[in-house]
Amino acid sequence: MHRALQLARLGLGAVSPNPMVGCVIVKKNKIIGEGNHEKYGEGHAEVNAVNSVREESDLEGCTVYVTLEPCAHFGKTPPCAHLLVDSKVGKVVICNQDPNPLVAGKGIDILKDAGIEVVSGVLQEEGKKLNRRFLTYFIKERPYVVLKWAQTADGFIARENFDSKWISNKSARQLVHKWRAEEQAILVGTNTAKHDNPSLTTRNWSGSNPMRIVLDRNLRLESSLNLFDGVVRTIVFNEREDKTSHNLEYIKLPQLSPFFILKALFERKIQSVFIEGGSATLQSFIDAGLWDEARVFESQTTFGTGVKSPFLETQPSETFTVDNNVLTIYQNNKPLKWLKN
Numbered sequence: 001m002h003r004a005l006q007l008a009r010l011g012l013g014a015v016s017p018n019p020m021v022g023c024v025i026v027k028k029n030k031i032i033g034e035g036n037h038e039k040y041g042e043g044h045a046e047v048n049a050v051n052s053v054r055e056e057s058d059l060e061g062c063t064v065y066v067t068l069e070p071c072a073h074f075g076k077t078p079p080c081a082h083l084l085v086d087s088k089v090g091k092v093v094i095c096n097q098d099p100n101p102l103v104a105g106k107g108i109d110i111l112k113d114a115g116i117e118v119v120s121g122v123l124q125e126e127g128k129k130l131n132r133r134f135l136t137y138f139i140k141e142r143p144y145v146v147l148k149w150a151q152t153a154d155g156f157i158a159r160e161n162f163d164s165k166w167i168s169n170k171s172a173r174q175l176v177h178k179w180r181a182e183e184q185a186i187l188v189g190t191n192t193a194k195h196d197n198p199s200l201t202t203r204n205w206s207g208s209n210p211m212r213i214v215l216d217r218n219l220r221l222e223s224s225l226n227l228f229d230g231v232v233r234t235i236v237f238n239e240r241e242d243k244t245s246h247n248l249e250y251i252k253l254p255q256l257s258p259f260f261i262l263k264a265l266f267e268r269k270i271q272s273v274f275i276e277g278g279s280a281t282l283q284s285f286i287d288a289g290l291w292d293e294a295r296v297f298e299s300q301t302t303f304g305t306g307v308k309s310p311f312l313e314t315q316p317s318e319t320f321t322v323d324n325n326v327l328t329i330y331q332n333n334k335p336l337k338w339l340k341n
Contacts, residue, residue: 020037033049190216230246300324
């Protein structure tokens with residue numbers, strides 16, 4: 001299962017909105033096949049693993065280790081549970097059950113009804129961490145929320161004129177581009193869009209650009225900003241109007257609160273959102289309890305005065321050094337799930 005999880009991680013940033021899945025096929029204590037879900041719309045991990053086995057007859061009676069319950073429905077590809085039944089495998093060991101209502105135990109039932117032994121819950125905590133975006137989306141009915149900011153040693157996120165260049169170092173900024181490629185959407189508030197004029201792309205890393213989300217309550221942002229260049233699909237959440245133009249969609253919300261923002265993203269099947277600022281936007285998600293992970297860079301620079309960084313009461317879970325910056329990771333162990341209206 002450790003190997004299956006290792007394979008699954010290779011799909012990070014490439015298979016969304018599908019989960020990352022790895023599969024290892026074992027017979028007589030030897031691995032005879034393995035595979036992972038490599039790209040959305042293409043073969044699932046079980047398909048790739050089965051196809052990697054040299055002799056089809058070797059599949060009979062073998063043990064299959066898979067990080068997520070085999071699918072039981074027709075989507076972009078046929079059901080993997082049926083594939084394993086047709087392959088006459090003897091045992092399937094599963095890390096996590098699939099919370100997607102289209103699966104949710106149905107894959108396990110198909111296997112058991114065919115006389116295949118099923119064991120589930122093996123390394124399940126590792127599996128939950130791996131597919132935390134996918135699981136959060138279906139269990140909490142909202143995207144997985146990652147907060148990110150860089151602050152000075154004296155606790156400022158920007159100067160008084162909102163200038164924040166460059167608090168973090170070059171290595172930290174490149175790491176942020178890698179993180180962007182791992183999420184489905186990236187979000188900033190009005191002041192960040194106006195004063196930083198970011199592109200919010202993965203130009204310093206090989207990977208797909210996330211959908212861009214900008215908050216503009218009264219539609220006052222200039223159309224000349226990089227966010228409106230049409231290169232990447234962009235959504236503008238506002239409180240004025242709905243309209244659509246090339247690769248740009250304006251969506252009116254009752255109010256620009258974390259609740260309504262995440263609700264709108266959930267309805268559009270966005271499983272994860274990376275929030276890069278500014279301070280007020282980040283703090284609003286913290287205060288609402290609607291966040292899962294925070295990644296905070298701290299430099300040796302001091303500003304003396306400026307825009308204060310967001311405040312977290314949570315204790316850090318991990319700390320790293322990125323050149324001369326300190327990266328601290330926080331986990332929200334009690335993320336709220338809203339009540340349905």
